[in-house]
Amino acid sequence: MAVVNFFKNFGKAVAKGDIWVKLSLLWTGSGYAGRKQYVRALLSTILEAMILIFSIGFAPQYISKFDNLGDVQKEAKYNPITMKNEVNDYDNSFLILLMSVIILVVWFASILWWMNNVIRAYELQKMKQNGKHINSFMEDCKDMLNHSFHKTLLTLPIIGIILFTVVPILVMVFIAFTNYDQQHLSPTHLFTWVSLDNFKRLGSFGNNAYFGYTFRKILLWTFIWSFFATATNYIGGILMALLINNKKTRAPRLWRTLFIITIAVPQFVSLLLVRNFFANHGIANAFFEGIGFTSWLKEAGFITTNYIPFLSQPGWAHVMIILINIWVGVPYQMLIATGVLMNIPTELQESARIDGATSRQVFWSITMPYMFVVTGPQLVTDFVRNINNFNVIFLLTETVYKTTNQKMANAKGAETDLLVTWLFSLTQENYNYKMASAIGIVIFIISAIFTLLAFTRVNSAEREEMFS
Amino acid sequence: MRNAKKLLALALAGTMAVSAVGCGSGSSDKKSSNGSNGSGSGEKQKVALTLWGAEEDQAVLQKMVDSFIAQYGDMADITITLGAESESTAKDTVLADVEAAADVFAFASDQINDLVAAGALQKIDTEDMDQTLNAYAKKTSENIKADNAEGAVSAATVDGSLYAFPMSADNGYFLYYDSSILSEDDVASMDALLAAAEANGKKVAMTLASGWYNASFFYGAGFTTGLNADGTTAIDWNKSADYTGVEVCQGILDITANPAFLPAGDGDISNQIASGQLCAVVSGTWDATAASSAFGDGYAATKLPTYTVAGDQVQMGSVAGFKLVGVNAYSDNVGWATLLAEWITNEENQKLRFQEREIGPSNNAVASSDEVQANIALAALSAQSSYGVVQIVGGNFWDPTATFGEILATQGVDRNDADAIQAALDEMVAGVTASVE
Numbered sequence: 027m028a029v030v031n032f033f034k035n036f037g038k039a040v041a042k043g044d045i046w047v048k049l050s051l052l053w054t055g056s057g058y059a060g061r062k063q064y065v066r067a068l069l070s071t072i073l074e075a076m077i078l079i080f081s082i083g084f085a086p087q088y089i090s091k092f093d094n095l096g097d098v099q100k101e102a103k104y105n106p107i108t109m110k111n112e113v114n115d116y117d118n119s120f121l122i123l124l125m126s127v128i129i130l131v132v133w134f135a136s137i138l139w140w141m142n143n144v145i146r147a148y149e150l151q152k153m154k155q156n157g158k159h160i161n162s163f164m165e166d167c168k169d170m171l172n173h174s175f176h177k178t179l180l181t182l183p184i185i186g187i188i189l190f191t192v193v194p195i196l197v198m199v200f201i202a203f204t205n206y207d208q209q210h211l212s213p214t215h216l217f218t219w220v221s222l223d224n225f226k227r228l229g230s231f232g233n234n235a236y237f238g239y240t241f242r243k244i245l246l247w248t249f250i251w252s253f254f255a256t257a258t259n260y261i262g263g264i265l266m267a268l269l270i271n272n273k274k275t276r277a278p279r280l281w282r283t284l285f286i287i288t289i290a291v292p293q294f295v296s297l298l299l300v301r302n303f304f305a306n307h308g309i310a311n312a313f314f315e316g317i318g319f320t321s322w323l324k325e326a327g328f329i330t331t332n333y334i335p336f337l338s339q340p341g342w343a344h345v346m347i348i349l350i351n352i353w354v355g356v357p358y359q360m361l362i363a364t365g366v367l368m369n370i371p372t373e374l375q376e377s378a379r380i381d382g383a384t385s386r387q388v389f390w391s392i393t394m395p396y397m398f399v400v401t402g403p404q405l406v407t408d409f410v411r412n413i414n415n416f417n418v419i420f421l422l423t424e425t426v427y428k429t430t431n432q433k434m435a436n437a438k439g440a441e442t443d444l445l446v447t448w449l450f451s452l453t454q455e456n457y458n459y460k461m462a463s464a465i466g467i468v469i470f471i472i473s474a475i476f477t478l479l480a481f482t483r484v485n486s487a488e489r490e491e492m493f494s
Numbered sequence: 495m496r497n498a499k500k501l502l503a504l505a506l507a508g509t510m511a512v513s514a515v516g517c518g519s520g521s522s523d524k525k526s527s528n529g530s531n532g533s534g535s536g537e538k539q540k541v542a543l544t545l546w547g548a549e550e551d552q553a554v555l556q557k558m559v560d561s562f563i564a565q566y567g568d569m570a571d572i573t574i575t576l577g578a579e580s581e582s583t584a585k586d587t588v589l590a591d592v593e594a595a596a597d598v599f600a601f602a603s604d605q606i607n608d609l610v611a612a613g614a615l616q617k618i619d620t621e622d623m624d625q626t627l628n629a630y631a632k633k634t635s636e637n638i639k640a641d642n643a644e645g646a647v648s649a650a651t652v653d654g655s656l657y658a659f660p661m662s663a664d665n666g667y668f669l670y671y672d673s674s675i676l677s678e679d680d681v682a683s684m685d686a687l688l689a690a691a692e693a694n695g696k697k698v699a700m701t702l703a704s705g706w707y708n709a710s711f712f713y714g715a716g717f718t719t720g721l722n723a724d725g726t727t728a729i730d731w732n733k734s735a736d737y738t739g740v741e742v743c744q745g746i747l748d749i750t751a752n753p754a755f756l757p758a759g760d761g762d763i764s765n766q767i768a769s770g771q772l773c774a775v776v777s778g779t780w781d782a783t784a785a786s787s788a789f790g791d792g793y794a795a796t797k798l799p800t801y802t803v804a805g806d807q808v809q810m811g812s813v814a815g816f817k818l819v820g821v822n823a824y825s826d827n828v829g830w831a832t833l834l835a836e837w838i839t840n841e842e843n844q845k846l847r848f849q850e851r852e853i854g855p856s857n858n859a860v861a862s863s864d865e866v867q868a869n870i871a872l873a874a875l876s877a878q879s880s881y882g883v884v885q886i887v888g889g890n891f892w893d894p895t896a897t898f899g900e901i902l903a904t905q906g907v908d909r910n911d912a913d914a915i916q917a918a919l920d921e922m923v924a925g926v927t928a929s930v931e
Contacts, residue, residue, distance in 0.1 A: 109539075429900070
């Protein structure tokens with residue numbers, strides 16, 4: 027609505043404005059100059075001049091090459107006299123892309139500012155017609171520190187967000203539509219647009235469609251992992267909190283502290299230790315071999331190796347990762363659940379007991395519904411966070427897990443990879459930025475859909491009132 | 495009071511933005527100096543270089559840098575910054591941002607194709623560069639090719655041009671064993687080795703889930719790998735050389751089926767040596783210290799054993815790997831960087847590197863010296879080197895062959911199912927030969 031109104035106001039201003047407003051379409055300062063706001067007029071004019079200089083003096087060298095991202099390849103010749111390389115004026119595709127995005131963002135912002143400026147000029151015209159007071163520059167400055175202080179405060183952070191969040195994301199989105207990979211590495215080589223090719227490969231079927239095959243396998247595991255990682259931690263955390271908060275439990279603080287120690291130890295340390303613990307020739311395997319369990323498994327046909335492949339074969343590794351994640355994740359959930367449990371109004375539970383409800387009934391009809399309502403949004407964010415849970419997967423499987431699925435290996439993936447760890451190995455080890463960007467967009471869409479769906483459905487704030 | 499708070503908030507927002515902008519501009523306009531402050535005039539040219547080498551080599555590199563500055567200090571005003579970057583990961587760091595990478599860096603020879611393809615390496619054997627080398631170091635690229643081992647030079651050569659200076663010739667693997675348990679006959683063949691290990695309750699370890707190690711079996715049986723002009727990898731392992739690819743795989747499957755064989759993960763070998771359960775292990779000079787402390791007085795090393803293919807004994811091949819020193823083509827001082835790379839790889843400095851770090855030299859004169867010949871690990875390496883192959887492959891070689899090795903290591907295919915083995919070989923070859931992206 028706000029967007030429509032903005033355009034309506036602009037149209038109205040252009041149509042009904044007097045000469046000063048109409049002139050402000052070309053000279054942005056005129057609207058202020060006509061109402062005797064000379065300093066503002068000067069500032070607007072300077073900004074307009076800067077935008078024009080930027081657009082004419084700086085932007086063309088990059089934006090003119092935006093259509094094919096450059097076509098002059100780097101050539102260097104060594105000069106033995108200066109002992110330096112003489113390099114031609116080559117195009118750097120990545121720089122062209124980055125600068126073009128920045129230029130487009132600046133232009134977009136400039137147009138908004140220009141339209142807003144016309145609207146503002148019309149407002150001033152109306153104020154003058156109605157005989158209202160028009161601020162002097164000093165009054166404007168004071169206003170920026172009082173009435174409009176939020177604008178002053180937000181200006182710099184917004185510029186920061188645009189430069190350091192919006193621009194990089196836009197660049198990544200654009201790369202997904204190029205052939206930026208190891209064969210086309212900037213700055214030595216050029217890359218160019220390939221429209222939807224990368225997305226077609228992610229969705230492709232067939233015998234040699236390694237990327238499509240790997241993408242579907244990894245996507246499925248990402249969802250399975252995310253579901254189980256979230257569910258097991260959630261349930262485990264609540265059960266643990268109930269257990270520790272139970273009146274019959276002795277020394278609850280001791281137990282709570284013990285579990286929190288797993289939080290205190292960084293995941294890098296604890297996960298790498300566990301990884302070594304369950305390695306093919308690690309302590310766990312030595313133990314199971316010692317008691318003869320390994321040879322029993324082998325005779326029974328469960329394994330083909332002389333060790334138990336806890337973290338090195340599909341199935342085994344999948345289950346182990348989820349189990350280990352319970353160990354590192356439950357303490358967090360336990361803390362949250364403890365807080366929520368203590369918040370449940372005791373009169374609810376007591377009145378239920380007086381009415382003759384059993385402990386189980388109290389748990390299922392009062393405790394759990396309350397938990398769900400309060401922690402619903404957190405459950406959703408946990409799910410989305412687990413889709414991108416890089417740490418656990420990477421630290422547990424990196425260098426230990428070698429896929430035996432040849433089709434996945436041909437696309438540099440593995441059965442235990444999440445989309446995000448696959449993306450990591452594509453960029454860090456294979457410089458395949460184009461596919462990584464395409465996968466990045468897919469991850470973003472998935473995360474966005476789940477977050478939006480969940481937050482529109484799970485509306486805890488309203489339903490919490492039922493309890494109080 | 496209220497105003498003070500607002501001012502504080504404003505100041506905070508300001509510093510945040512300014513510091514953020516500061517970071518941004520710092521990284522974006524670093525490559526502005528391409529003007530030539532030419533030599534020739536009386537004033538000394540200012541030269542700032544960065545050198546990357548392995549963490550463990552920093553001390554010895556500092557000595558070489560000092561002697562370089564002492565040698566050339568009166569011709570230019572040289573400052574050199576040392577950085578630690580493992581040879582095994584140099585490629586990843588350099589390619590991540592080639593303009594920000596060091597002027598001179600050491601890397602393992604298998605990375606040279608990707609580095610050249612990305613335009614990160616300066617060509618050495620051009621007429622112009624020879625002029626510089628001749629004027630300052632009194633040698634040309636021809637001398638460098640003649641002074642270093644043939645394999646090392648060919649590993650530093652891409653499409654007939656020399657792209658790096660050979661630094662060491664010890665990046666290969668051979669067999670360490672415990673001579674208090676195993677006799678020389680035992681280590682001659684894999685079958686005898688595994689039988690002896692089993693009899694003594696010990697194990698024999700080798701990495702199979704890596705195309706660098708498992709190529710040993712295929713090279714031994716006459717198979718090859720290579721690089722095509724378009725950057726894709728050529729590989730014939732699914733066809734037949736002296737034997738068929740299936741027969742080689744069956745030979746490997748027979749080894750991995752033996753309970754005395756321990757297929758260690760890539761990078762896990764050192765841990766396994768330290769665990770004390772091994773009596774023999776396939777590894778390289780980097781594990782010499784670990785092996786000598788684990789095997790004690792029995793510490794010995796030799797060439798790789800033979801293994802059984804279709805009833806015959808076939809000598810295992812190996813990858814002859816080298817460490818090279820390259821010059822960043824984006825360096826602002828390419829000439830001086832080349833001179834530095836030449837300096838740290840010349841005869842004296844290869845000798846120094848061996849004396850201080852026991853790194854096997856690629857320089858022929860140093861390699862034939864008595865000291866080097868007396869080194870157990872390096873002697874084994876040179877015994878294996880006649881079966882060594884310079885492995886020239888593209889980026890798609892590694893993942894499919896690692897997976898294939900893992901399948902063999904875990905008995906993922908049935909030894910007697912020749913069709914399944916052939917299908918796995920075909921799939922692996924399809925992945926390796928796929929176009930690079």
